[in-house]
Amino acid sequence: MVVPAAGEEEELAILYDLIAGISGWIMPLFLLIVFGHAYLKRINVFETFVEGAEEAFHLVLRLMPYVVGIYVAVGIFRSSGALDLLASAFQPLLSRAGIPQEILPLFVIRPLSGPAALGLTADLIHRHGPDSFTGRLAATVDASTDTTLYILAVYFASVGIKRARYSLPVGLLADLMGFMASVYICHRVFG
């Protein structure tokens, strides 16, 4: 992680403006390239689009039990006051690092389950607002890493690998650095 020196502050501010500016162009440009390219290649764009889009309904149905399950589990944990108790224990450490305490469960769940983390992120965005610092940090954390334990389990099991060797420490270390980088950059850009 780069810690900016005093003289680099202005340069970094321009860079972050640029990052925020590029963000807005990615979706329209990407769609233009995909559809423009397909049309020039004389693909039946609409038919192909519909064909792929059909899968979405089944995907959402498949995600439903995970999301409902974790929503309810987290709902119980939070409404009972257990989460507040846990968070208040970690609060001094987190606030020193500039991390809102509500984000702690997401750090724990992100490597375990993608749908669960998505549910938690949706819940944080819903509760704190999409443009709050917590909402944006949650979105950044969820978008920036993947579900380490789930991927290792499914991918290795699919070919009968029994010894994952150093894959787990590598994946978890990457997750940890991703979280720290998310906190750092969100403070710089949105803080």
Add this chain to the structure above:
Amino acid sequence: MNAVFACLVIGGLLMAVLSGRVTEVNQGILTAARSAADTLLGLLGIFTLWLGVARVAEKSGLLAAITRLLEPLVRRMFPSIPPGHPALGAILMNLSANLFGFGSAATPFGLKAMAELQKLNPRKEEASEAMCTFLAINTSGVTLFPATIVALRANAGAADPVDIVGTALFATSVSTCTALVADWWFRRRARRRN
């Protein structure tokens, strides 16, 4: 996941019993179940859009073109895979799908890549070096455009739903670089021990 789920549910319910917050917990359960369904059904439209776009990119050959473009970069990461081996193609399709945030398209290609890598693996029950590198990149979550999260923010009424794309790109770069360096370091250590 089982342990985490059990901790949340059992810990929460025990806490509710001890603190007497039964009304709050009842309400929490019902609200949570409903808002889970609301959120997912809210995502249905945007999921449909992106899966349709992904299929168009696949059929027009755009995905394959991106694959050809990225191949030199990936070949250096997997020196143990012979050039032109189908494993490289499957790895690239998976990484391309991940790069553009099409998680559900990434998994089929990823499993195909694992099957191809297993053919090259001399010890069938132990992860090969190439597998470890592949999964290091995969678990660190390389994504250029996190479509699901953007959809989620748009759905929640964000002023500018895509303003987290830049911060996510920074964080995912850090995480992926960490994964690659850690993978290289562990691989070197494992070789020395043998």
